[in-house]
Amino acid sequence: MFRNYLTIAFRNLLRHKTFSLITIFGLAVGLASCLLLLLYISQEASYDTFHTKADRIARVTMEYSMDGQVGQYGVTGTKVVPDFGRSFPEVESGVRMLAGQAVVSNKSIRFREKRFVYADSAFFHLFSFPLLKGDPAKALAAPNQLVLSASTARKYFGDRNPVGQTLRIGLDKDFMVTGVVADCPPNSQIKYDLLASFTSLDDAKTEQWWSANYASYLLLRTPASIRSLEAKIPAYMRTKSAETEMTGKNYLTYFLEPMPGVHLHSAVSGVFEPAGNVTYIYIFGAIALLILVIACVNYINLASARAVERAQEVGVRKVMGALPRQLFGQFMGESSLVTFTALLIGGLLSYLLLPVFNSLTDRQFSAAVWLDPRTIMIVLAVGTLVSLIAGSYPALILTRYKPVQVLKGHLKGHSASRFRQSLIVFQFAITAFLIVSTVMVKRQLSFIQQKKLGYNKEHVLILPANRQVNGQISAVKQQLTQLSGVKHVSFVYESPTFVNGGYGMRRFDMPENTYRMITGLPVDEDFVKTTGLQIVAGSDLTEQDMIRANDPKGDTLNSYRFILNEAAVKDFGWKTPQEAIGKRVDMGGNRKGEVKAVVANFHFASMRQKISPIVLFTEYGGGSMLVKLAGNDITGTIRQIEGTWKKLAPNYPFEYQFMDQEFNKLYAGETRTGQLFTVFAGLSILLACLGLFGLSAFTTAQRTKEIGIRKVLGASIPGLIFLLTKDFLKLVLIAILIASPLAWYAMNKWLDDFAYKVSVEWWVFALTALLAVGIAFLTVSFQSLKAAWMNPVRSLRSE
Amino acid sequence: MIKTVNLQKLFATEEVETTALNGISMDVQDGEFVAIMGPSGCGKSTLLNILGLLDNPSGGEYHFYGTEVSKMSERQRAQLRKGSIGFVFQSFNLIDELTVYENVELPLLYLKTPADERKVRVEETLTRMNIMHRRNHFPQQLSGGQQQRTAIARAVVAKPKLILADEPTGNLDSANGEEVMKLLNQLNDEGTTIIMVTHSPYDAGFAHRIVNLFDGKVVTENFHV
Incomplete structure (x- = not known):
């Protein structure tokens, strides 16, 4: 049987090829999308779960309040870990980490390492990164010790055993390799290629509450003590108010975040890679589900029509x-046969599309995950579920x-046709929703791209500055500006696309110790010219200003010159930019001087945030070098810059990045979402149309006799097409009516994340309607035309 | 073996109620060949469906081999029908996706007949119906007569005691029709009870008895021989 x-x-299946193709291909595409998105979701959700002690590890975040302004950070000073270890019995151990970059060399092999992390010796006690060579208890115990990831070890030492060898860090520090650790898995928030012992740092010698640059992790004795310890911290920190100099209403305190939740659920960014966003997990999960539902609906519709x-x-x-x-x-x-054939094809499809998906998501997923028995179980369960859902009706x-x-x-299929109609409405509502979302995400992204930033990000190179370059700033500037393709060169702490530095500042006429929080960026006299900031009052910095500020023998009460943005002027209570010029200010007690210029507001952070006060001040930051190019023959100019660089800083690799690229990275998440939306909205349209195509073929075939009679009685071809398509178009229009308010609500919610955004306008919905109806019309009219053109004698005979 | 008492069948739509059968009482003995005749719409097929346990009457009694079946559920009727009744339709009703062999095999599958026995019986029946050479063809590849022979093969393969035929020659030319009637006659000679609905007086001539229906009632019964 x-x-x-x-x-x-x-x-x-063989006899009804169109039907089989539509259902199997549809389900295969739906399942492939699901498999791929599942990869993404499962990786995001599995972040840091591989640490065997994950449930007992907590990340320490810092919160302080100064004169009513509250700041939250994913970093702390060096004191938190050792002090909490001594004061709280709940704490078993802890690790401090400093993440940064370093130029590392083994004789002539030299690289700038972007994932260079200093870590306390308990690192391997807390985290489950397998040490392949070396002793986990001693590998990071003494100063100037270094543990390499397996691939980094190969990079510098080939197949030789690196343990016991030395590597040079920067210009003159030698570190001994004491271990090799497995490359960190993609689902780890802590990312490193080299681990150096924390004791190698000068800062490790003192314990400080402030100078918060360090990621701090605590290992507690029980999972439950994360919450109980957290509850004790505010009171404990009040007992330390003399040390922290946070008295009265001001405070400094800490929170504990369970490690597995940090990646998706923390609102505070840390020193490692940018956190994931649980919203996007929901969005992608929903999209995967919706596409699968559309594919299922196709099966249900076609199969029940063919019933x-x-x-x-x-x-x-x-x-x-x-x-x-x-x-x-x-x-x-039969539905299981269809589903599992589709599953097989879908599996193959997703395997073949994995590289495309990887580049789309900027991840490195490997197909090996699918061979995991648990994944196979999930996939089989999904297959069974789909065949149950799609087949049972x-x-x-x-x-x-x-x-x-x-x-x-x-038999006339009338009883089921109402149900099929609702399913079509449902399908097209999903499709319309996705179209609206895609259009809105794209609009917001292009809005960000095109919005006037207040500075010019075009043709600006960002190079990492280093000790050799920082030691001869004027020579570097002079030699580079001599090149015909170079307009300006500026030394700055970091690029203006995203300024991190937080400072306190007060007007001289405000009481001491009443600092306002302000973002700050050390710049030189060429910064405004290089970035094209617009001065609205006062005048640009000069070389003289730089010399005065950096003169150790100068007037410490008035050595600095400051440039504020309009938001800072307002925050300090001056009525016009003009009024601020020449006013004396004090930054953190150690940088004093006067406001020399006010620049128009510019975007130094993501457009999710409103532009806040920022101050530019005369100091050589030594972090980056900005080079403004004339814009003609960019490759030639870069080659010339490289030549000059090799002469001036022979010990450092020549690396650069364009400022607009760096800017785009700020919106990598949104760009990715936009691309994924486009791809999956496209897919859902394709699937929905396939279903419509099949169904219209079926209904048209059922009405062949009617069409014949109408033709014999004198119906025109356009009249017949209208007759055959109008029912379907009506459904699509209803779908759009249902989807529009939902999409409107969802997109407004998404846009709420942005301080600067486009509005959701009516024409987006009109466009979507036009698009959906147009596509649906084309799909259905293909079948209708065929029927309408048929010789009526044939169609009448067919009954 | 078959006995109906005052069978009633009403079809009701929203507007009208039609009486298809109005008090039919009849007996059919083992080994009998009965033809049911009458004008279109007189209730012939309705009666056949009820006799074939495909439908329930609205009233009256129906004793099928001594069992009162008129109140049985579809499920119980399906169990009873399996293997004891064979059906032959005017439009053959072969499954297009199955070959001649597979179509004929179908009733045995539902009877859970073992595979080797199935093979013997299907081949035996196909040979008898003179359709063995077409065993691997699909219904659309056959002539009408061949299709009806396949349908008869399917009806008899499970060796039912009763065959119900609904205008078995209605879609056939006279030569093929003659052949089908001879087959039915032969089956009857071997002891199978046959009840046949027909319009054709010639076909009815093969039967032992003709029951004439009009407006859902038996009007006359004619006995041959």
């Missing part, structure tokens, strides 16, 4: 004595047919 079912299922055709078979089987249970089993078996309809009715008269 089973063979008989299988035979008939196969022959049915009429198979009524005769059901009738015969019933007459032969088939029980409803047996028939239900037969049709469920058609199976139910078929089983319910009464043999007498089926074998005698003609």
Whole structure:
């Protein structure tokens, strides 16, 4: 009997190729999308779960309040870990880490290492990174020790054993390699290529509450003590107010975040890679589900529509004595066959598309995950679920047919058609929703791209400054500006696309120790010219200003010159930019001087945030070098800059980045979302249209006789097409009406994250409607045209 | 073996109620060949469906081999029908996706007949119906007569005691029709009870008895021989 079912299922699939192609291909694409998105979601959700002690590890975040302004950071000073270890019995151990970059060399092999991390010796006690060579207890115990990741070890030492060898860090520090650790897995928030012992740092010698640059992790004795310890911290920190100099209403305190939740759920960014966002997990999960639902709907719709055709078979089987249970089993078996064929194709498809998906998501997923028994179980469960959902409705309809009715008269599929119509509405509502979302995400992204930033990010190179370059600033500037393609060179602490530095500042006429929080950026006299900031009052910095500020013998009460933005002017209470010029200010007690200029507000952070006060001040930051190019022959100019660089800083690799690239990185998440939306919205449109195509083919075939009669009676071809398409178009329009308010709400919610954003306008919905109706019309009219052009004699004979 | 008492069948739509059968009482003995005749719409097929346990009457009694079946559920009727009744339809009702062999095999599958026995019986029946050479063809590849022979093969393969035929020659030319009637006659000679609905007086001539229906009632019964 089973063979008989299988035979008939196969022959049915082969005989109705369009139907089979649409359902199997649709389901395959749906399942492939699901598999790929599942990869993404499962990796995001599995972040840091591989640490065996993950449930006892907590990241320490810092919060302080100064004169009513509250700041939260994912970093702390050096004191938190050792002090909490001594003061709280709940704490078993802890690790401090400093993440940065370093130029590392083994004789002539030299690289700038972007994932260079200093870590306390308990690192391997807390975290489950397997040490392949070396002793986990001693590898980071003494100063100037270094543990390499396996691939970094190969980079510098080939196949030789690196343990016991030395590597040079920067210009003159030698570190001994004491271990090799496995490359960190992609689902780890802590990312490193080299681990250096924390004791190598000068800062490690003192314990400080402030100078918060360090990631701090605590290992607690029990998982429950994370919360109980956290509750004790505010009171404890108040006892330290003399040390922290946070008295009165001002405070400094800490929070503990369970490690596995940091990646997706923390609102505070740390020193490692940018955190994930749980919202996007929900969004992608929903998209995967929606696409699968669309594919299922295709199957349900087509199979239940075709049920009429198979009524005769059901009738015969019933007459032969088939029980409803047996028939239900037969049709469920058929849907399983379809689903699992689709699953196989979908699996292959997702395997082939993995590289594309990787570049789309900027991740490195490997197909090995799918071979994991747990994944296979999940996939099989999904397959079973899909065949159950997609198969049960058609199976139910078929089983319910009464043999007498089926074998005698003609069956009209009216009872099920209302259901099919609702499914089409549902499908197109999803599609319309995705189209609206795609258009809105794209609009917001192009808005960000095109918004006037207040500075010019075009043709600006960012190079990492280093000791050799910082030691000869004027020579570097002079030699580079001599090149015809270079307009300006500026030394700055960091690029203006995203300024991190936080400072306190007060007007001289404000009481001491009443600092306002302000973002700050050390710049030189060429910064405004290089970045094209617009001065609205006062005048630009000069070389003289730089000399005065950096003169150790100068007037410490008035050596600095400051440039404020308009937001800072307002924050300090001056009525106009002009009023601020020449006013004396004090930054943190150690930088004093006067406001020399005010620049128009510019975006030094993501557009998610409103522009806040910022101060530029005369100090050589030594972090980056900005080079403004003339814009013609960029490759030639870069080659010339490289030549000059090699002469001036022979010990450092020549690396650069364009400022607009760096800017785009700020919106990498959104860009990725936009691309994923486009791809999956496209897919859902394709699938929905395939379903519509199949269904319209079916209904048109059912109406062949009607069309013949109408033609004989003189109906025109456009009239017939209208007749055949109008029912479907009506459904699509209803779908758009349902989807529009939902999409409007969802997109407004998404845009709420941005301080600077486009508005959701009516024409987006009109465009979506036009698009959806247009596509649906094309799909359906293909079938209608075929029917309308048919010779009526043929269509009448077909009954 | 078959006995009906005052069978009633009503079809009700929203507007009208039609009486298809109005008090039919009849007996059919083992080994009998009965033809049911009458004008279109007189209730012939309705009666056949009820006799074939495909449908329930609205009233009256139906004793099938001594069992009162008129109140049975579809499920119980399916169990009873399996293997004891064979059906032959005017439009053949073969399953297009199955070959001649597989179509004929179908009733045995539902009877859970073992595979080797199935093979013997299907081949035996196909040979008898003179359709063995077409065993691997699909229904659309056959002539009408061949299709109906396949349908008869399917009806008899499970060796039912009763065959119900609904205008078995209605879609056939006279030569093929003659052949089908001879087959039915032969089956009857071997002891199978046959009830046949027909329009054709010639076909009815093969039967032992003709029951004439009009407006859902038995009007006359003619006995041959």
